[in-house]
Amino acid sequence: MLLCSLTLSLCANASAPEDAVTARSVVASLGRPAPARTPFAEARFMKMLDQPLVVSGQLSWLGDDRLERAVDHPNREVSTIADGQVTQQREGRPPRSFSLKRAPQLQLLLDSFVALLGGDSTRLEQAFTIQYHGDDARRWTLALTPRDPTLAHTVSRIEIDGRGTEPRCMRMQEADGDLAVDLLGELSGKMPAAPTRDGLAALCQGG
Amino acid sequence: MPFRGRLWLLVAWLAVLALLGGFVVHRLRISTDLRSFMPSPTTPDQRLLMEQVGEGPGSRLLLLAITGPSEAQLGTLSQQLAAALHKDERYSQVLNGSFDLTALDPALLPYRYLLSPTLDSATFDAPFLRDQLEQRLDDLSSPGASLLKGLLPRDPTLEVLKLAERWAPAKSPELREGVWFSAQGEALLVVQTRAAGFDPDAQANAIDGIRQAFDALPDHAGATLSFSGPGYFSVVAATQTRGQAEWIGRVSTVGFIVLLLLAYRSVGSLLLSALPIASAALAGIAALVLLFPQVHGITLAFGFTLLGVAQEYPIRVLSHRRAGEDAVQSVRDLWPLLLTAIASACIAYLAFYASGVSGLRQLAVFTITGLLVAGFSTRYLLPHLLPARVRDVAPMPWLVAARRTVDALPRPRWIPLVVALATVLMLGLAQGPFWQNDLAALTPLPHELLQRDAHLRDALGAPDVRYLLILEAPTEQGVLALSERIEPEVTALVARHAVDAVELPSRYLPSEAVQRARQQKLPSREALEQALAEAQQGLPFQHGLFAPFLDDVETARSLPLLTPERFAASPLGQRLAAMLVERDGRWLGLGTLSGVHDVAALQQLAHASGGAVRLLDLKDAAESLVVDYRARILRALLAATVLLVVAISVALRSLRRAWHVLAPMTLATFLVLAVERVAGVEISLFHLVALILAAGLGLHYALFFERDTGDAAEQRRTLHATLVCVLSALLVFGMLAWSSIPVLRAIGLTVSLGVAFHFCLSIVMAPHARKD
Numbered sequence: 001m002l003l004c005s006l007t008l009s010l011c012a013n014a015s016a017p018e019d020a021v022t023a024r025s026v027v028a029s030l031g032r033p034a035p036a037r038t039p040f041a042e043a044r045f046m047k048m049l050d051q052p053l054v055v056s057g058q059l060s061w062l063g064d065d066r067l068e069r070a071v072d073h074p075n076r077e078v079s080t081i082a083d084g085q086v087t088q089q090r091e092g093r094p095p096r097s098f099s100l101k102r103a104p105q106l107q108l109l110l111d112s113f114v115a116l117l118g119g120d121s122t123r124l125e126q127a128f129t130i131q132y133h134g135d136d137a138r139r140w141t142l143a144l145t146p147r148d149p150t151l152a153h154t155v156s157r158i159e160i161d162g163r164g165t166e167p168r169c170m171r172m173q174e175a176d177g178d179l180a181v182d183l184l185g186e187l188s189g190k191m192p193a194a195p196t197r198d199g200l201a202a203l204c205q206g207g
Numbered sequence: 208m209p210f211r212g213r214l215w216l217l218v219a220w221l222a223v224l225a226l227l228g229g230f231v232v233h234r235l236r237i238s239t240d241l242r243s244f245m246p247s248p249t250t251p252d253q254r255l256l257m258e259q260v261g262e263g264p265g266s267r268l269l270l271l272a273i274t275g276p277s278e279a280q281l282g283t284l285s286q287q288l289a290a291a292l293h294k295d296e297r298y299s300q301v302l303n304g305s306f307d308l309t310a311l312d313p314a315l316l317p318y319r320y321l322l323s324p325t326l327d328s329a330t331f332d333a334p335f336l337r338d339q340l341e342q343r344l345d346d347l348s349s350p351g352a353s354l355l356k357g358l359l360p361r362d363p364t365l366e367v368l369k370l371a372e373r374w375a376p377a378k379s380p381e382l383r384e385g386v387w388f389s390a391q392g393e394a395l396l397v398v399q400t401r402a403a404g405f406d407p408d409a410q411a412n413a414i415d416g417i418r419q420a421f422d423a424l425p426d427h428a429g430a431t432l433s434f435s436g437p438g439y440f441s442v443v444a445a446t447q448t449r450g451q452a453e454w455i456g457r458v459s460t461v462g463f464i465v466l467l468l469l470a471y472r473s474v475g476s477l478l479l480s481a482l483p484i485a486s487a488a489l490a491g492i493a494a495l496v497l498l499f500p501q502v503h504g505i506t507l508a509f510g511f512t513l514l515g516v517a518q519e520y521p522i523r524v525l526s527h528r529r530a531g532e533d534a535v536q537s538v539r540d541l542w543p544l545l546l547t548a549i550a551s552a553c554i555a556y557l558a559f560y561a562s563g564v565s566g567l568r569q570l571a572v573f574t575i576t577g578l579l580v581a582g583f584s585t586r587y588l589l590p591h592l593l594p595a596r597v598r599d600v601a602p603m604p605w606l607v608a609a610r611r612t613v614d615a616l617p618r619p620r621w622i623p624l625v626v627a628l629a630t631v632l633m634l635g636l637a638q639g640p641f642w643q644n645d646l647a648a649l650t651p652l653p654h655e656l657l658q659r660d661a662h663l664r665d666a667l668g669a670p671d672v673r674y675l676l677i678l679e680a681p682t683e684q685g686v687l688a689l690s691e692r693i694e695p696e697v698t699a700l701v702a703r704h705a706v707d708a709v710e711l712p713s714r715y716l717p718s719e720a721v722q723r724a725r726q727q728k729l730p731s732r733e734a735l736e737q738a739l740a741e742a743q744q745g746l747p748f749q750h751g752l753f754a755p756f757l758d759d760v761e762t763a764r765s766l767p768l769l770t771p772e773r774f775a776a777s778p779l780g781q782r783l784a785a786m787l788v789e790r791d792g793r794w795l796g797l798g799t800l801s802g803v804h805d806v807a808a809l810q811q812l813a814h815a816s817g818g819a820v821r822l823l824d825l826k827d828a829a830e831s832l833v834v835d836y837r838a839r840i841l842r843a844l845l846a847a848t849v850l851l852v853v854a855i856s857v858a859l860r861s862l863r864r865a866w867h868v869l870a871p872m873t874l875a876t877f878l879v880l881a882v883e884r885v886a887g888v889e890i891s892l893f894h895l896v897a898l899i900l901a902a903g904l905g906l907h908y909a910l911f912f913e914r915d916t917g918d919a920a921e922q923r924r925t926l927h928a929t930l931v932c933v934l935s936a937l938l939v940f941g942m943l944a945w946s947s948i949p950v951l952r953a954i955g956l957t958v959s960l961g962v963a964f965h966f967c968l969s970i971v972m973a974p975h976a977r978k979d
Contacts, residue, residue: 044348048359051747053348069350079350084381088349098351106350154353174353 023132024121026140029165031119034063038184041191043200045179052195056188061117067110081110104154105172112144112158116167128158139163141205161204169204213592220482220588227489231496238501247563249835252821255677255795256828258788266404266437267299267785270663271417272393275430281394282384284421284430291420292398297413299781300399304380304387315777317762318769319366322717323373326725331364331735331760336742339364344746361755373714374779380666389666397667399781400438407445410438435660443656451946452508459939466938470931471525472598479592480521483584487517487577494576495569503566509896510573512954515939516552516903517581519932520545523911524585526928527921530599534590542586547858548910549582552903554850559896561843564836600927601920609930610923613970622971626874630881637884642837643891644830668708668801675823676709676798676809683771683787686796687718689819696812697798706809707802715774715783722768729764732757833892840895851906859913868909871972875964876902879957893953900954901961904936909969929966936962 041056057071062082071077078089086106087097100107108127115124124130128147134140144158154175161169170182181200183191192199248254273288275281285303292301320326329335343363346355358367380387380395387395398417402409414434421432467477491510495502523545528537538545553575560571600606663669678693680686690713697709717725730738735757743753767773771787774780788795803809806822813822856865876898883894911925936958943955 048749048752049747055348103351105353
């Protein structure tokens with residue numbers, strides 16, 4: 001078992017058909033009725049910054065293709081995705097909005113998040129090729145690669161780690177090397193004061 | 208004339224025609240700009256209208272829509288087509304919604320600090336920069352981060368985005384796949400051509416270029432490209448008109464030849480009688496080539512129609528030949544009357560010359576030259592070529608019977624009175640407006656096309672083609688300053704929904720004064736470095752990240768101010784250039800309006816400016832232009848009428864005889880007008896032109912019927928000639944009357960009615976013929 005988890009992709013490839021079935025059942029088990037809310041903490045590692053940016057707040061799926069990302073810390077900001085439009089509201093500033101099509105990351109976030117929370121594996125498979133690794137249904141990782149070549153140009157891979165029916169972690173690897181790690185649910189309270197890429201990866205995959 | 212002499216004459220004539228033909232082909236330059244057929248403008252608004260109609264930014268816009276199976280394919284096609292057209296000289300602007308920084312030429316990028324309003328209210332000091340950098344951190348942690356990651360090192364205050372927002376169309380279509388899409392799922396593009404909008408040939412070339420570029424795209428299969436916009440419409444209208452005119456022309460030419468063969472039973476006579484007409488046409492074109500740099504296509508089309516009168520000259524000669532009589536002798540007898548007819552037709556066409564419209568002047572030169580050449584070659588050349596022996600038409604039984612019937616017609620003196628009274632009554636009772644002032648009504652477009660245009664224009668937020676806001680100042684900079692001054696009021700009007708959007712020149716380029724003020728607020732490199740270092744303290748941005756920002760600000764400090772000329776090198780500068788016009792040493796700025804809801808509010812704005820700003824209603828200006836035009840033609844016609852009365856009276860040496868000729872002609876002309884009015888036809892300029900042509904033909908009928916030779920056979924020949932002329936005119940113009948294109952229908956209907964009325968009235972009102 002240990003060997004297998006060290007060479008995750010090999011195992012996944014070796015047992016692809018069964019894993020596809022498992023992936024579907026995992027996704028289906030994640031489904032919950034809207035509105036579904038979860039606290040989150042995000043660390044963003046960027047080339048142009050010396051330190052990662054850390055924010056925390058609440059992610060909500062409001063049903064259909066509507067998603068809300070409310071940041072409480074360090075500054076309040078509410079972003080809403082609805083009807084293909086993204087609206088950003090910050091305290092003391094007029095709201096800004098832009099088309100979802102201009103923000104490929106958001107499109108992917110929406111696709112993956114809504115599909116997961118809706119338990120909709122068909123939708124997930126439409127947007128991504130899925131690789132499933134997991135020792136059992138209690139602890140798993142879904143690796144999503146965007147099918148759309150232009151989207152894959154900006155976001156190369158999204159990895160979602162979970163335990164049982166709870167997603168715990170979402171890692172968005174951008175093509176230019178930047179990385180965003182979102183800790184979800186109870187894990188969101190465990191964001192270190194000075195997060196590192198390796199530290200967060202261990203946190204997501206570990207106990 | 209001996210056979211050898213006739214042969215030489217024929218060869219010499221044909222040789223001269225061939226030479227003329229060669230000269231014409233070599234030198235003829237045809238223009239298709241419809242504006243040379245519009246009256247010359249007199250008021251400033253009218254002059255502006257004429258320029259705008261052809262070259263204004265609105266009239267040169269082609270709206271493109273691509274439909275196809277998948278959005279992804281449409282998006283790719285839109286991008287590829289835009290890329291292909293960008294490289295083509297024929298298009299000055301191609302927009303498909305994919306706004307990137309290339310909209311601002313990379314060389315112009317440092318100018319963003321002079322173009323963006325940021326420095327009007329802020330300075331690049333530590334507190335401002337600190338606030339900006341903190342906001343950028345928030346931006347980077349927000350979902351939209353990827354939008355500005357690339358921009359940040361060079362432009363931490365996001366001036367490029369501010370400019371993009373400022374320059375984006377006020378109401379732009381939805382972006383999908385990175386390009387504009389309509390609600391119906393079509394990919395939308397806007398292309399501005401360099402060619403004038405009302406030049407159908409140049410527009411056809413531009414449209415073909417787009418089609419070819421589209422067809423050359425690798426995956427265009429399954430997708431279709433469609434067009435809209437003024438330029439496309441002018442192409443559609445021109446093609447439709449040309450198509451119908453050609454079709455009708457072919458049918459009536461065949462009919463005409465059959466008619467002449469039936470009437471004269473001689474192929475030789477038919478071919479020879481074509482020579483004066485061919486000479487007339489070639490001489491007319493040669494005269495145009497010598498006098499004008501370019502000949503208008505419409506001049507030629509109308510000119511050939513009007514030359515139809517000249518066909519009468521050889522017909523008269525053929526019909527009036529007597530058995531055994533030399534053709535030269537027949538012509539000599541006819542000549543005084545023929546000369547009167549030619550002179551009076553020339554006088555009528557002089558009215559066109561006096562109208563002052565360049566297209567109509569060309570028309571006058573063409574027809575007058577043509578008529579003179581046709582007349583004189585019929586008199587001095589044709590008779591020498593005609594065969595010596597011919598069949599006299601006079602003894603033909605049907606003609607004898609016809610003449611008898613005509614002579615037996617009652618000719619009560621009250622007929623003219625009754626007809627005049629009926630005409631007056633009909634003119635008085637007719638409903639609806641008398642004149643057709645709307646030029647657009649003459650070039651009709653299918654309803655679907657117009658609806659589609661409205662739909663695309665709405666989706667693209669493309670400017671209204673009817674209203675323009677005119678800003679006037681002594682200098683270009685004055686216009687820009689004025690534009691800056693009224694910007695707040697205009698913004699207020701947009702907020703009140705009086706108008707959806709207004710595009711002013713200052714939106715693209717601030718005046719030099721404003722640019723200078725902004726430039727002077729830019730800090731020195733050291734000051735900026737210091738402020739930035741202070742602002743960055745405690746923020747995670749990497750050291751040296753903003754070096755490109757420092758460089759750009761330093762460059763901007765010493766840039767020469769951006770003038771419209773310097774700006775014109777970039778696509779947006781082109782757009783600005785189209786909005787600035789020099790006129791008599793003063794400058795005009797053209798503000799385009801989209802979605803005008805409250806004209807009064809805009810007029811109020813103009814009124815408050817004390818004359819510096821005006822709201823121009825292009826439709827009003829166009830209508831006033833047409834009214835002026837008509838008044839001028841009517842005045843010229845009045846003068847021509849007076850000249851005609853004098854000329855005919857002198858030629859016939861009798862006022863009474865002149866009355867017999869002119870009365871039926873005048874009465875018939877007004878009768879046509881009255882009948883058309885009662886039928887609900889609004890009278891346009893083309894109806895007037897056609898009335899003049901019909902009057903010219905009617906004058907011939909009246910002149911020949913009035914002639915009293917005292918010889919019954921000669922009277923029969925007159926009837927024969929007139930019948931052939933009337934039938935051929937009815938054939939040609941009757942066909943035009945069936946056309947679905949209003950211009951052709953107006954001419955066809957008016958001339959056919961005219962020919963019929965002139966014929967009937969000149970028979971009935973002719974002095975009573977003596978019985979055999």
